[in-house]
Amino acid sequence: FAASLKKPRRAFILVQAGAATDSTIEQLKVVFENDDIIIDTGNANFKDQSRRAAQLESQGLRFLGMGISGGEEGARKGPAFFPGGTPSVWEEVRPIVEAASAKAEDGRPCVTFNGKGGAGSCVKMYHNAGEYAILQIWGEAYSALQALGFNNDQVADVFESWKADGFLKSYMLDISIAACRAKEPAGNYLSEKVKDCIGSKGTGLWSAQEALEVGVPAPSLNMAVISRQMTMCKDERA
Template sequence: MTNENKNQSSFGMIGLGTMGSNLLQNIADHGYNCSGYDNDSKKVDTVNDLNRGNIHAFSDLKDFVQNLKSPKVVMMLVPAGKIVDSVIEELLQAMDKGDIIIDGGNSHFTDTERRFADLEKKGYHFVGMGVSGGEEGARKGPSMMPGGDKKAYEILKPILEKIAAHVNGEPTVAYMGERSAGHFVKMVHNGIEYALMQLISETYEVLKKGLQMEDKDIHQVFEKWNEGRLKSYLIEITRDIFAYKKKGENHLFFNDIKDEAKAKGTGKWTSQAAMDMTVPVPIIDIAVSMRDLSKYKDLRTKASKLYPNEKELKYGNTGDYLAKIEEAFYFSMVSAYAQGMHLLYCANEEFKYHLNLDTIAKIWRGGCIIRSEFLEDIYSAYKKDSKLKHLFLDESIHESLQKSIPGIRTFVSDAALHGIAVPAFAVALSYFDNFRNEEMPANLIQAQRDFFGSHTYELKGKEGVFHTDWEDPNH
């Protein structure tokens, strides 16, 4: 994709907000001529005011498209939903068959599936690409998850590999798989992100209310953890949040923020997709639910007066207990990744995406929000066994998980005794205990279903489906 005509661009970007503008500058840094378009003239002016010779921004779509060399490559970074469809419709009026359209936003994978089929029929190449790393990642190197048209990816590959983050000399971008695979992988990435953020927030509450630690001491905990096996982007930024004060103020700024968490829906989509596929991802489910509960501040305030804590929250020896919390966090973090990767395994079976789980772990090691030291272990597990159905079954992960079990059991039981909510930790433990449970009590549920609704059941050691008239005294 070297550009011989200096008047034309190799890459076009629609949407010149912070992400779009930063990605455009990242592309330009690597020697490519590129163009941007936005219907907001202020954003266009901001990009043009950068005075970079190889970036040109336009407020007219036709001028923007005409400035691109063929095959034209246009990436959209616009809000998910109907606006993506409307931008595509406009583009089709200006682009030619054989050109490439990339949706780099957080589109729902079912929309990407539909758009891929529609554009393929019309003769256009479509790539649904998840992009992770936030503003800084876009500027310095994101993790990117493209899926869809394989031929289009081969054309895009040189530029994407240059602008991606690099880990051990390898770019954090790779072809994910067929049709909507890229956006499905990004959706699961975001679900894992929800789970990890919930675990960190629950950890903070135990440190603050259970161990009654000062903010500066909590900062030191996260600082220490980020130097060990919990090292990750989210632990790192949490450490920094516990040190950030506004100029001229003596208190941590985050204490001024309301305890009502917002969401853009990708965590919910992960839970919905998992439920549709009957794949359990309870740690993601509870993370979504807790964000929802946080919004009911008025109800929580009233309930706090009605149901005050009955006992002193102070746990005891802080130093000894921090090691148990670290074990509990490690255990639950493993569970969050394991549930997400299991969902990807099952999606691969159901949707025939041709995903490679080791490749996904590999490109998540850098640039993205859920990058962590533990992803090296995940990468190794799937590299060793590409058909591994669940991370809990990997020998190396099994060993480290076993050592963390006492910590998670102590942590969850103590939190319950002291009236501190740790639902993500609790569900991580319950998921594990039932995952290793050869005889779940689901036989009783099947009997109940058959009793009240004649839903039938299966029997041990017998082929077929059965029904019992449970109220027949002579049966």
């Protein structure tokens, strides 16, 4: 199938980050030729993307590492894209990516070319890190208010008052409010039924490690990563 694509060939791949991505690229290299394009949209480590870009460009191919953000809502209405890699690739695929992307209130596509190598995946990594830290803050606020005797609706009311002030208004706060208020048909709060274990795709950990390596304090992020790790130790917490 890959060999039948119109030249210059363009392949968008979305597989599990790491070995699966490298394996898919190796298979494409069997049939791809000079100036053909490989675009990885997985949740890859930016250092891996920089390595892939250098290797493929040295072999005459072109590479774009492009992070995607948006979740289920992005699948329905378009995600945000974080491209980085061979600059000439971006100009060729830009119309396709911008057409598929979410649009800001002013109509602009939620896409920015971030630079060579793994720059796009690096920006996406720190984008995820911000989400980690913000959700950790709301989680700690929720726990503190519950410790004071607030029920979920009362916690949501406090969050609503913070949102009304404007400064803290955000999507993260909106979904925290919705999670607080969600109930079963019988009237019980859904949060009481949710298993208190949080998984991870690795971007928060990578961001924390990178911050430590370059000497940038990131306490909120570090605490968020540690807290997620602690939730996975359910037997030890029992």
